[in-house]
Amino acid sequence: MILELRGVTKSFGAHRVLDDLTASISFSHVLTLLGPSGCGKSTLLRLIAGLDRPDYGEILIDGVTMPTSNQALRAWRQRVGIVFQAFNLFPHLSALENLLLPLTQVHRLPNDEALIRARKILERFQLLDHASKRPSALSGGQKQRVAIARALACNPEFLLFDEPTSALDPEMTAEVLEVILGLRTSSIPLILVTHELGFAQMVSDHIAFLSDGKINCSQPAVEFFQSPTTVDATRFLSRLLKFEKTSAAADH
Amino acid sequence: MSDSSNFSTSSGLELAQAKGCRSWIWHRDGQPAHPFAATVFASLLAILFAGVLTFFLMISGSAGNWDSVWNYRAVFVQGWLLTIGLSAASLVLSLVFAAMIVLLRRASFVPARALGSLFVEVVRGSPLLVQILILFYVIAPGVGISDRILVGLIALSIFSAAYLAEMLRAGIEGVAASQLESARAIGLTGWQTYRFVIIPQALRQTLPPLAGQFASLIKDSSLLSVIGLSEFTHAALQINSATYSTIESFVPLAVGYLILTLPISFGARYLEEKFRYDS
Numbered sequence: 001m002i003l004e005l006r007g008v009t010k011s012f013g014a015h016r017v018l019d020d021l022t023a024s025i026s027f028s029h030v031l032t033l034l035g036p037s038g039c040g041k042s043t044l045l046r047l048i049a050g051l052d053r054p055d056y057g058e059i060l061i062d063g064v065t066m067p068t069s070n071q072a073l074r075a076w077r078q079r080v081g082i083v084f085q086a087f088n089l090f091p092h093l094s095a096l097e098n099l100l101l102p103l104t105q106v107h108r109l110p111n112d113e114a115l116i117r118a119r120k121i122l123e124r125f126q127l128l129d130h131a132s133k134r135p136s137a138l139s140g141g142q143k144q145r146v147a148i149a150r151a152l153a154c155n156p157e158f159l160l161f162d163e164p165t166s167a168l169d170p171e172m173t174a175e176v177l178e179v180i181l182g183l184r185t186s187s188i189p190l191i192l193v194t195h196e197l198g199f200a201q202m203v204s205d206h207i208a209f210l211s212d213g214k215i216n217c218s219q220p221a222v223e224f225f226q227s228p229t230t231v232d233a234t235r236f237l238s239r240l241l242k243f244e245k246t247s248a249a250a251d252h
Numbered sequence: 253m254s255d256s257s258n259f260s261t262s263s264g265l266e267l268a269q270a271k272g273c274r275s276w277i278w279h280r281d282g283q284p285a286h287p288f289a290a291t292v293f294a295s296l297l298a299i300l301f302a303g304v305l306t307f308f309l310m311i312s313g314s315a316g317n318w319d320s321v322w323n324y325r326a327v328f329v330q331g332w333l334l335t336i337g338l339s340a341a342s343l344v345l346s347l348v349f350a351a352m353i354v355l356l357r358r359a360s361f362v363p364a365r366a367l368g369s370l371f372v373e374v375v376r377g378s379p380l381l382v383q384i385l386i387l388f389y390v391i392a393p394g395v396g397i398s399d400r401i402l403v404g405l406i407a408l409s410i411f412s413a414a415y416l417a418e419m420l421r422a423g424i425e426g427v428a429a430s431q432l433e434s435a436r437a438i439g440l441t442g443w444q445t446y447r448f449v450i451i452p453q454a455l456r457q458t459l460p461p462l463a464g465q466f467a468s469l470i471k472d473s474s475l476l477s478v479i480g481l482s483e484f485t486h487a488a489l490q491i492n493s494a495t496y497s498t499i500e501s502f503v504p505l506a507v508g509y510l511i512l513t514l515p516i517s518f519g520a521r522y523l524e525e526k527f528r529y530d531s
Contacts, residue, residue: 051436078439088434092452101448102438154438 001189007057019213027206035210050076081151089135096131141172294514317497331487342408349413375414404476423454456527463520
Protein backbone atom coordinates (compact mmCIF):
# COMPACT_ATOMS: atom_id res chain seq x y z
CA MET A 1 0.00 0.00 0.00
CA ILE A 2 1.17 3.52 -0.73
CA LEU A 3 0.19 6.38 1.56
CA GLU A 4 0.87 9.78 0.06
CA LEU A 5 0.53 13.04 1.95
CA ARG A 6 0.67 16.37 0.10
CA GLY A 7 0.88 19.40 2.33
CA VAL A 8 -1.57 17.99 4.87
CA THR A 9 -2.34 20.61 7.53
CA LYS A 10 -4.81 20.40 10.40
CA SER A 11 -5.39 22.85 13.24
CA PHE A 12 -7.62 22.72 16.28
CA GLY A 13 -8.18 26.33 17.24
CA ALA A 14 -4.82 28.06 17.32
CA HIS A 15 -2.94 24.80 17.73
CA ARG A 16 -1.50 23.43 14.48
CA VAL A 17 -1.53 19.66 15.03
CA LEU A 18 -0.37 18.64 11.57
CA ASP A 19 1.92 21.13 9.86
CA ASP A 20 2.26 20.78 6.09
CA LEU A 21 2.93 17.02 6.05
CA THR A 22 4.39 15.79 2.81
CA ALA A 23 5.53 12.22 2.40
CA SER A 24 5.15 9.13 0.30
CA ILE A 25 5.23 5.93 2.30
CA SER A 26 5.16 2.52 0.71
CA PHE A 27 4.72 -0.60 2.84
CA SER A 28 3.58 -4.18 2.36
CA HIS A 29 1.64 -5.05 5.52
CA VAL A 30 1.97 -2.82 8.54
CA LEU A 31 2.76 0.88 8.88
CA THR A 32 3.20 2.16 12.42
CA LEU A 33 2.94 5.81 13.41
CA LEU A 34 5.18 6.55 16.36
CA GLY A 35 5.90 9.73 18.27
CA PRO A 36 5.50 11.51 21.56
CA SER A 37 2.01 12.30 22.88
CA GLY A 38 0.39 15.20 21.06
CA CYS A 39 2.58 14.81 17.97
CA GLY A 40 -0.48 14.44 15.74
CA LYS A 41 -0.37 10.72 14.98
CA SER A 42 -3.95 10.06 16.07
CA THR A 43 -5.10 13.11 14.14
CA LEU A 44 -3.41 11.80 11.01
CA LEU A 45 -5.08 8.42 11.51
CA ARG A 46 -8.49 10.08 11.84
CA LEU A 47 -7.89 11.98 8.58
CA ILE A 48 -7.03 8.72 6.82
CA ALA A 49 -10.17 7.14 8.31
CA GLY A 50 -12.27 9.94 6.82
CA LEU A 51 -13.54 11.02 10.26
CA ASP A 52 -12.00 14.46 9.87
CA ARG A 53 -10.96 16.61 6.93
CA PRO A 54 -7.59 18.29 6.60
CA ASP A 55 -7.66 22.10 6.51
CA TYR A 56 -5.28 22.06 3.57
CA GLY A 57 -3.57 19.45 1.46
CA GLU A 58 -4.62 16.04 0.25
CA ILE A 59 -4.16 12.39 1.12
CA LEU A 60 -3.78 9.67 -1.50
CA ILE A 61 -4.09 5.96 -0.86
CA ASP A 62 -2.65 3.81 -3.66
CA GLY A 63 -2.88 6.82 -5.95
CA VAL A 64 -6.54 7.56 -5.15
CA THR A 65 -7.20 10.99 -3.67
CA MET A 66 -9.39 11.04 -0.59
CA PRO A 67 -12.72 12.74 -1.27
CA THR A 68 -13.90 15.83 0.60
CA SER A 69 -17.68 15.84 0.19
CA ASN A 70 -19.74 14.43 3.05
CA GLN A 71 -21.40 11.85 0.84
CA ALA A 72 -18.15 10.56 -0.61
CA LEU A 73 -16.42 10.57 2.76
CA ARG A 74 -19.14 8.34 4.15
CA ALA A 75 -18.59 5.92 1.29
CA TRP A 76 -14.87 6.09 2.08
CA ARG A 77 -15.47 5.25 5.74
CA GLN A 78 -17.52 2.23 4.70
CA ARG A 79 -14.46 0.79 2.97
CA VAL A 80 -12.07 1.49 5.85
CA GLY A 81 -12.04 -0.29 9.20
CA ILE A 82 -11.04 1.58 12.33
CA VAL A 83 -10.50 0.30 15.86
CA PHE A 84 -10.56 2.88 18.66
CA GLN A 85 -8.74 3.08 21.95
CA ALA A 86 -12.02 2.95 23.92
CA PHE A 87 -13.54 0.10 21.81
CA ASN A 88 -16.63 2.20 20.97
CA LEU A 89 -18.93 -0.79 20.76
CA PHE A 90 -22.66 -0.11 20.91
CA PRO A 91 -23.63 -0.89 24.52
CA HIS A 92 -27.28 -1.67 23.75
CA LEU A 93 -26.38 -4.38 21.23
CA SER A 94 -24.88 -7.83 21.79
CA ALA A 95 -21.46 -8.67 20.38
CA LEU A 96 -23.09 -10.39 17.42
CA GLU A 97 -25.50 -7.49 16.81
CA ASN A 98 -22.57 -5.08 16.89
CA LEU A 99 -21.16 -6.98 13.91
CA LEU A 100 -24.52 -7.34 12.17
CA LEU A 101 -25.50 -3.64 12.26
CA PRO A 102 -22.93 -2.40 9.70
CA LEU A 103 -23.28 -5.58 7.62
CA THR A 104 -27.04 -5.34 7.20
CA GLN A 105 -27.56 -1.56 7.31
CA VAL A 106 -24.45 -0.20 5.61
CA HIS A 107 -23.34 -3.04 3.38
CA ARG A 108 -26.90 -4.25 2.72
CA LEU A 109 -26.15 -7.94 3.18
CA PRO A 110 -29.19 -10.22 3.45
CA ASN A 111 -29.78 -11.25 7.08
CA ASP A 112 -28.76 -14.90 6.73
CA GLU A 113 -25.60 -14.05 4.84
CA ALA A 114 -24.65 -11.38 7.40
CA LEU A 115 -25.25 -13.85 10.22
CA ILE A 116 -23.02 -16.48 8.64
CA ARG A 117 -20.22 -13.98 8.07
CA ALA A 118 -20.45 -12.45 11.55
CA ARG A 119 -20.45 -15.83 13.28
CA LYS A 120 -17.50 -17.00 11.20
CA ILE A 121 -15.41 -14.01 12.29
CA LEU A 122 -16.44 -14.32 15.92
CA GLU A 123 -15.44 -17.98 15.78
CA ARG A 124 -12.07 -17.06 14.31
CA PHE A 125 -11.42 -14.80 17.32
CA GLN A 126 -12.79 -17.38 19.78
CA LEU A 127 -15.68 -15.09 20.63
CA LEU A 128 -18.56 -17.30 19.58
CA ASP A 129 -19.36 -18.20 23.19
CA HIS A 130 -19.77 -14.50 23.94
CA ALA A 131 -21.84 -13.67 20.83
CA SER A 132 -25.03 -12.92 22.74
CA LYS A 133 -23.36 -10.89 25.50
CA ARG A 134 -23.61 -7.11 25.72
CA PRO A 135 -20.30 -5.22 25.86
CA SER A 136 -20.80 -4.56 29.59
CA ALA A 137 -20.53 -8.32 30.18
CA LEU A 138 -17.24 -8.63 28.29
CA SER A 139 -13.68 -8.06 29.49
CA GLY A 140 -11.64 -5.23 28.01
CA GLY A 141 -9.68 -7.61 25.83
CA GLN A 142 -12.84 -9.29 24.60
CA LYS A 143 -14.42 -5.91 23.84
CA GLN A 144 -11.45 -4.88 21.75
CA ARG A 145 -11.47 -8.22 19.92
CA VAL A 146 -15.18 -7.72 19.15
CA ALA A 147 -14.32 -4.22 17.87
CA ILE A 148 -11.62 -5.69 15.62
CA ALA A 149 -14.07 -8.37 14.45
CA ARG A 150 -16.65 -5.65 13.67
CA ALA A 151 -14.13 -3.70 11.60
CA LEU A 152 -12.95 -6.85 9.83
CA ALA A 153 -16.44 -8.22 9.09
CA CYS A 154 -17.05 -5.46 6.54
CA ASN A 155 -14.09 -6.61 4.41
CA PRO A 156 -12.28 -3.28 4.63
CA GLU A 157 -9.60 -2.32 2.14
CA PHE A 158 -7.34 -1.48 5.05
CA LEU A 159 -7.56 -1.35 8.82
CA LEU A 160 -6.62 1.47 11.19
CA PHE A 161 -5.81 1.03 14.86
CA ASP A 162 -5.80 4.06 17.15
CA GLU A 163 -3.87 3.05 20.28
CA PRO A 164 -5.84 -0.19 20.51
CA THR A 165 -4.29 -1.34 23.80
CA SER A 166 -3.98 1.95 25.72
CA ALA A 167 -7.09 1.24 27.78
CA LEU A 168 -6.10 -2.35 28.62
CA ASP A 169 -4.06 -3.96 31.36
CA PRO A 170 -0.94 -5.91 30.32
CA GLU A 171 -2.57 -9.33 30.10
CA MET A 172 -5.40 -8.09 27.91
CA THR A 173 -2.92 -6.04 25.90
CA ALA A 174 -1.10 -9.28 25.02
CA GLU A 175 -4.42 -10.86 24.04
CA VAL A 176 -5.24 -8.02 21.63
CA LEU A 177 -1.71 -7.66 20.24
CA GLU A 178 -1.76 -11.37 19.38
CA VAL A 179 -4.90 -10.82 17.31
CA ILE A 180 -3.30 -7.87 15.49
CA LEU A 181 -0.15 -9.91 14.89
CA GLY A 182 -2.38 -12.63 13.44
CA LEU A 183 -3.84 -10.10 10.99
CA ARG A 184 -0.38 -9.48 9.56
CA THR A 185 -0.69 -12.65 7.52
CA SER A 186 -3.99 -11.53 5.97
CA SER A 187 -3.93 -9.44 2.83
CA ILE A 188 -5.37 -6.35 4.52
CA PRO A 189 -2.82 -3.58 5.15
CA LEU A 190 -2.77 -2.14 8.67
CA ILE A 191 -1.91 1.35 9.88
CA LEU A 192 -1.24 1.40 13.58
CA VAL A 193 -0.81 4.08 16.23
CA THR A 194 0.65 2.53 19.35
CA HIS A 195 2.81 3.16 22.38
CA GLU A 196 3.90 -0.48 22.55
CA LEU A 197 7.41 -0.07 21.19
CA GLY A 198 8.34 -3.74 21.41
CA PHE A 199 5.20 -4.70 19.56
CA ALA A 200 5.77 -2.03 16.91
CA GLN A 201 9.22 -3.47 16.31
CA MET A 202 7.80 -6.96 15.96
CA VAL A 203 4.85 -6.22 13.68
CA SER A 204 5.82 -3.22 11.54
CA ASP A 205 7.25 -3.09 8.05
CA HIS A 206 7.61 0.65 8.09
CA ILE A 207 7.74 3.34 10.75
CA ALA A 208 6.69 6.96 10.37
CA PHE A 209 7.95 9.00 13.32
CA LEU A 210 5.98 12.18 13.95
CA SER A 211 7.18 15.08 16.03
CA ASP A 212 5.75 18.61 16.37
CA GLY A 213 3.22 18.08 13.61
CA LYS A 214 5.78 16.90 11.05
CA ILE A 215 6.90 13.54 9.79
CA ASN A 216 10.32 13.67 11.33
CA CYS A 217 11.55 10.31 10.15
CA SER A 218 10.16 7.66 7.78
CA GLN A 219 12.11 4.41 7.49
CA PRO A 220 11.66 0.66 7.11
CA ALA A 221 11.10 -0.70 10.62
CA VAL A 222 14.30 -2.74 10.84
CA GLU A 223 16.44 0.27 9.95
CA PHE A 224 14.46 2.60 12.19
CA PHE A 225 15.04 0.53 15.29
CA GLN A 226 18.75 0.01 14.51
CA SER A 227 19.77 3.43 13.30
CA PRO A 228 17.10 6.09 13.06
CA THR A 229 18.10 8.86 10.69
CA THR A 230 17.09 11.83 12.81
CA VAL A 231 18.23 13.14 16.17
CA ASP A 232 14.66 13.39 17.50
CA ALA A 233 13.89 9.78 16.66
CA THR A 234 17.18 8.62 18.20
CA ARG A 235 16.39 10.49 21.39
CA PHE A 236 12.81 9.18 21.46
CA LEU A 237 13.98 5.58 21.01
CA SER A 238 16.85 5.74 23.47
CA ARG A 239 14.62 7.22 26.15
CA LEU A 240 11.93 4.56 25.74
CA LEU A 241 14.37 1.67 25.26
CA LYS A 242 16.39 2.72 28.28
CA PHE A 243 13.19 2.61 30.32
CA GLU A 244 12.29 -0.80 28.92
CA LYS A 245 15.74 -2.13 29.85
CA THR A 246 15.62 -0.80 33.40
CA SER A 247 12.14 -2.20 33.94
CA ALA A 248 13.35 -5.56 32.57
CA ALA A 249 16.35 -5.41 34.91
CA ALA A 250 14.08 -4.62 37.84
CA ASP A 251 12.02 -7.71 37.02
CA HIS A 252 15.01 -10.07 37.30
CA MET B 253 -61.47 19.88 61.92
CA SER B 254 -60.52 16.88 64.03
CA ASP B 255 -61.28 14.69 61.03
CA SER B 256 -58.87 16.50 58.78
CA SER B 257 -55.99 16.52 61.27
CA ASN B 258 -56.50 12.83 61.84
CA PHE B 259 -56.40 12.30 58.10
CA SER B 260 -53.05 14.01 57.68
CA THR B 261 -51.26 12.22 60.55
CA SER B 262 -52.29 8.76 59.47
CA SER B 263 -51.47 9.41 55.84
CA GLY B 264 -48.00 10.60 56.87
CA LEU B 265 -47.57 7.39 58.85
CA GLU B 266 -48.68 5.34 55.89
CA LEU B 267 -46.26 7.09 53.61
CA ALA B 268 -43.36 6.33 55.93
CA GLN B 269 -44.41 2.70 56.07
CA ALA B 270 -44.78 2.52 52.33
CA LYS B 271 -41.27 3.89 51.88
CA GLY B 272 -39.82 1.30 54.24
CA CYS B 273 -41.64 -1.52 52.50
CA ARG B 274 -40.51 -0.31 49.11
CA SER B 275 -36.86 -0.52 49.94
CA TRP B 276 -37.42 -3.91 51.53
CA ILE B 277 -39.01 -5.45 48.47
CA TRP B 278 -36.59 -3.85 46.04
CA HIS B 279 -33.26 -4.58 47.57
CA ARG B 280 -33.43 -8.32 47.93
CA ASP B 281 -29.98 -9.37 46.63
CA GLY B 282 -29.94 -6.11 44.70
CA GLN B 283 -32.32 -7.63 42.17
CA PRO B 284 -35.53 -5.83 41.25
CA ALA B 285 -38.69 -7.77 42.09
CA HIS B 286 -40.79 -9.06 39.25
CA PRO B 287 -43.24 -6.39 37.99
CA PHE B 288 -46.22 -8.64 38.64
CA ALA B 289 -45.18 -9.22 42.24
CA ALA B 290 -44.65 -5.48 42.58
CA THR B 291 -48.13 -4.76 41.22
CA VAL B 292 -49.77 -7.18 43.64
CA PHE B 293 -47.71 -5.72 46.44
CA ALA B 294 -48.68 -2.18 45.47
CA SER B 295 -52.37 -3.01 45.35
CA LEU B 296 -52.20 -4.67 48.75
CA LEU B 297 -50.44 -1.60 50.03
CA ALA B 298 -53.19 0.66 48.69
CA ILE B 299 -55.93 -1.48 50.24
CA LEU B 300 -54.07 -1.62 53.55
CA PHE B 301 -53.77 2.16 53.37
CA ALA B 302 -57.51 2.46 52.85
CA GLY B 303 -58.26 0.02 55.67
CA VAL B 304 -56.06 1.76 58.23
CA LEU B 305 -57.28 5.18 57.18
CA THR B 306 -60.92 4.20 57.42
CA PHE B 307 -60.35 2.54 60.78
CA PHE B 308 -58.78 5.68 62.20
CA LEU B 309 -61.56 7.86 60.91
CA MET B 310 -64.29 5.52 62.11
CA ILE B 311 -62.99 5.45 65.69
CA SER B 312 -62.64 9.23 65.61
CA GLY B 313 -66.44 9.36 65.68
CA SER B 314 -67.55 9.51 62.08
CA ALA B 315 -70.20 6.94 61.25
CA GLY B 316 -70.08 5.00 58.03
CA ASN B 317 -72.31 6.06 55.21
CA TRP B 318 -71.08 3.51 52.67
CA ASP B 319 -74.50 2.49 51.43
CA SER B 320 -75.39 5.87 49.98
CA VAL B 321 -71.96 6.17 48.34
CA TRP B 322 -72.23 2.65 46.94
CA ASN B 323 -75.25 3.84 44.95
CA TYR B 324 -72.92 6.18 43.11
CA ARG B 325 -70.31 3.52 42.26
CA ALA B 326 -70.93 3.93 38.53
CA VAL B 327 -69.96 7.61 38.79
CA PHE B 328 -66.74 6.60 40.53
CA VAL B 329 -65.86 3.98 37.92
CA GLN B 330 -66.64 6.33 35.04
CA GLY B 331 -64.50 9.07 36.57
CA TRP B 332 -61.69 6.60 37.24
CA LEU B 333 -61.78 5.33 33.65
CA LEU B 334 -61.84 8.89 32.31
CA THR B 335 -58.79 9.70 34.43
CA ILE B 336 -56.95 6.68 33.00
CA GLY B 337 -57.98 7.51 29.45
CA LEU B 338 -57.15 11.17 29.82
CA SER B 339 -53.72 10.46 31.33
CA ALA B 340 -52.85 7.84 28.71
CA ALA B 341 -53.96 10.05 25.81
CA SER B 342 -52.12 12.96 27.31
CA LEU B 343 -48.94 10.88 27.66
CA VAL B 344 -49.04 10.12 23.94
CA LEU B 345 -49.89 13.69 22.94
CA SER B 346 -47.26 15.17 25.25
CA LEU B 347 -44.65 12.83 23.75
CA VAL B 348 -45.48 14.27 20.33
CA PHE B 349 -45.29 17.84 21.69
CA ALA B 350 -42.07 17.02 23.54
CA ALA B 351 -40.45 15.58 20.42
CA MET B 352 -41.31 18.82 18.61
CA ILE B 353 -39.83 20.91 21.41
CA VAL B 354 -36.65 18.81 21.38
CA LEU B 355 -36.35 19.37 17.63
CA LEU B 356 -36.77 23.11 18.23
CA ARG B 357 -34.21 23.16 21.01
CA ARG B 358 -31.67 21.20 18.96
CA ALA B 359 -32.21 23.27 15.81
CA SER B 360 -29.33 25.23 14.36
CA PHE B 361 -31.66 28.22 13.85
CA VAL B 362 -31.20 30.36 16.97
CA PRO B 363 -34.76 31.84 17.26
CA ALA B 364 -36.14 28.27 17.10
CA ARG B 365 -33.94 27.28 20.02
CA ALA B 366 -35.03 30.37 21.94
CA LEU B 367 -38.69 29.59 21.29
CA GLY B 368 -38.24 26.05 22.57
CA SER B 369 -36.48 27.23 25.72
CA LEU B 370 -39.07 29.94 26.33
CA PHE B 371 -41.89 27.42 26.13
CA VAL B 372 -40.19 25.05 28.58
CA GLU B 373 -39.40 27.84 31.05
CA VAL B 374 -42.88 29.40 30.94
CA VAL B 375 -44.67 26.09 31.37
CA ARG B 376 -42.35 24.82 34.09
CA GLY B 377 -42.41 28.17 35.85
CA SER B 378 -46.16 28.43 36.33
CA PRO B 379 -48.60 26.22 38.25
CA LEU B 380 -50.63 23.69 36.31
CA LEU B 381 -53.80 25.00 37.95
CA VAL B 382 -53.13 28.48 36.57
CA GLN B 383 -52.43 27.04 33.12
CA ILE B 384 -55.71 25.12 33.20
CA LEU B 385 -57.65 28.23 34.21
CA ILE B 386 -56.07 30.40 31.53
CA LEU B 387 -56.50 27.77 28.85
CA PHE B 388 -60.14 27.09 29.75
CA TYR B 389 -61.39 30.58 30.54
CA VAL B 390 -59.18 32.77 28.34
CA ILE B 391 -57.76 30.90 25.36
CA ALA B 392 -60.37 28.20 24.67
CA PRO B 393 -63.33 30.62 24.39
CA GLY B 394 -61.15 32.82 22.19
CA VAL B 395 -60.56 30.07 19.65
CA GLY B 396 -64.05 28.66 20.08
CA ILE B 397 -63.33 25.38 21.86
CA SER B 398 -65.84 24.51 24.55
CA ASP B 399 -65.24 20.79 24.97
CA ARG B 400 -63.92 20.31 28.51
CA ILE B 401 -62.20 17.02 27.78
CA LEU B 402 -60.37 18.46 24.79
CA VAL B 403 -59.23 21.53 26.75
CA GLY B 404 -58.20 19.31 29.66
CA LEU B 405 -56.28 16.99 27.39
CA ILE B 406 -54.44 19.90 25.77
CA ALA B 407 -53.67 21.60 29.10
CA LEU B 408 -52.30 18.40 30.60
CA SER B 409 -50.29 17.57 27.47
CA ILE B 410 -48.69 21.00 27.21
CA PHE B 411 -47.75 20.89 30.87
CA SER B 412 -46.32 17.40 30.66
CA ALA B 413 -44.54 18.08 27.35
CA ALA B 414 -42.30 20.70 28.96
CA TYR B 415 -41.04 18.11 31.44
CA LEU B 416 -40.84 15.29 28.91
CA ALA B 417 -38.86 17.49 26.53
CA GLU B 418 -36.18 17.92 29.18
CA MET B 419 -36.10 14.15 29.76
CA LEU B 420 -35.81 13.40 26.05
CA ARG B 421 -33.13 16.02 25.60
CA ALA B 422 -31.13 14.63 28.50
CA GLY B 423 -31.52 11.14 27.02
CA ILE B 424 -30.26 12.23 23.61
CA GLU B 425 -27.43 14.32 24.99
CA GLY B 426 -26.50 11.45 27.29
CA VAL B 427 -25.44 9.37 24.28
CA ALA B 428 -21.66 9.56 24.32
CA ALA B 429 -19.79 11.40 21.58
CA SER B 430 -17.73 8.24 21.03
CA GLN B 431 -20.94 6.45 20.05
CA LEU B 432 -21.65 9.02 17.34
CA GLU B 433 -18.09 8.69 16.14
CA SER B 434 -18.37 4.92 16.06
CA ALA B 435 -21.58 5.22 14.04
CA ARG B 436 -19.79 7.54 11.60
CA ALA B 437 -16.80 5.25 11.41
CA ILE B 438 -18.85 2.26 10.27
CA GLY B 439 -20.52 4.47 7.67
CA LEU B 440 -24.04 4.93 9.04
CA THR B 441 -26.02 7.87 7.65
CA GLY B 442 -27.35 10.59 9.95
CA TRP B 443 -30.82 9.04 9.95
CA GLN B 444 -29.44 5.53 10.55
CA THR B 445 -27.40 6.88 13.47
CA TYR B 446 -30.62 8.18 15.06
CA ARG B 447 -32.52 5.01 14.26
CA PHE B 448 -29.97 2.42 15.43
CA VAL B 449 -27.71 4.22 17.91
CA ILE B 450 -29.13 7.40 19.42
CA ILE B 451 -32.83 6.59 19.86
CA PRO B 452 -32.39 3.09 21.33
CA GLN B 453 -29.84 4.36 23.83
CA ALA B 454 -31.76 7.56 24.64
CA LEU B 455 -34.97 5.57 25.08
CA ARG B 456 -33.36 3.33 27.67
CA GLN B 457 -32.30 6.43 29.54
CA THR B 458 -35.72 8.04 29.22
CA LEU B 459 -38.04 5.11 29.89
CA PRO B 460 -37.85 5.11 33.70
CA PRO B 461 -38.50 8.88 34.08
CA LEU B 462 -41.17 8.54 31.38
CA ALA B 463 -42.99 5.99 33.54
CA GLY B 464 -42.68 8.39 36.48
CA GLN B 465 -44.13 11.14 34.32
CA PHE B 466 -47.14 8.94 33.58
CA ALA B 467 -47.75 8.60 37.32
CA SER B 468 -47.48 12.39 37.63
CA LEU B 469 -49.99 12.85 34.82
CA ILE B 470 -52.49 10.63 36.60
CA LYS B 471 -52.16 12.68 39.77
CA ASP B 472 -52.06 16.06 38.04
CA SER B 473 -55.21 15.28 36.07
CA SER B 474 -57.14 15.68 39.34
CA LEU B 475 -56.71 19.45 38.93
CA LEU B 476 -58.94 19.28 35.87
CA SER B 477 -61.86 18.93 38.28
CA VAL B 478 -61.81 22.74 38.64
CA ILE B 479 -63.11 23.18 35.10
CA GLY B 480 -65.91 20.70 35.73
CA LEU B 481 -64.36 17.87 33.79
CA SER B 482 -65.95 14.71 35.17
CA GLU B 483 -62.76 12.83 35.92
CA PHE B 484 -62.10 10.83 39.10
CA THR B 485 -61.65 13.69 41.58
CA HIS B 486 -64.62 15.56 40.14
CA ALA B 487 -66.70 12.40 40.57
CA ALA B 488 -65.67 12.14 44.23
CA LEU B 489 -66.53 15.82 44.81
CA GLN B 490 -69.93 15.30 43.26
CA ILE B 491 -70.63 12.21 45.32
CA ASN B 492 -69.52 14.07 48.39
CA SER B 493 -71.93 16.93 47.82
CA ALA B 494 -74.76 14.54 46.98
CA THR B 495 -74.32 12.26 50.01
CA TYR B 496 -72.61 14.54 52.55
CA SER B 497 -70.13 11.75 53.27
CA THR B 498 -66.50 12.87 53.15
CA ILE B 499 -64.59 9.72 54.18
CA GLU B 500 -66.64 7.43 52.01
CA SER B 501 -66.08 9.72 49.02
CA PHE B 502 -62.43 10.62 49.44
CA VAL B 503 -60.86 7.40 50.78
CA PRO B 504 -61.88 5.47 47.67
CA LEU B 505 -60.55 8.44 45.70
CA ALA B 506 -57.10 8.13 47.28
CA VAL B 507 -57.12 4.35 46.84
CA GLY B 508 -58.19 4.68 43.22
CA TYR B 509 -55.16 6.88 42.47
CA LEU B 510 -52.76 4.68 44.44
CA ILE B 511 -53.87 1.57 42.57
CA LEU B 512 -52.72 3.33 39.41
CA THR B 513 -49.61 5.14 40.58
CA LEU B 514 -47.94 2.58 42.85
CA PRO B 515 -47.55 -0.15 40.20
CA ILE B 516 -46.24 2.49 37.80
CA SER B 517 -43.57 3.71 40.18
CA PHE B 518 -42.56 0.12 40.92
CA GLY B 519 -42.45 -0.51 37.19
CA ALA B 520 -40.27 2.57 36.71
CA ARG B 521 -37.81 1.24 39.27
CA TYR B 522 -37.82 -2.13 37.52
CA LEU B 523 -37.04 -0.51 34.16
CA GLU B 524 -34.28 1.51 35.74
CA GLU B 525 -32.58 -1.65 37.02
CA LYS B 526 -33.17 -3.55 33.81
CA PHE B 527 -31.68 -0.98 31.48
CA ARG B 528 -28.67 -0.22 33.61
CA TYR B 529 -25.41 -0.84 31.84
CA ASP B 530 -22.12 0.99 31.49
CA SER B 531 -21.59 2.68 28.17
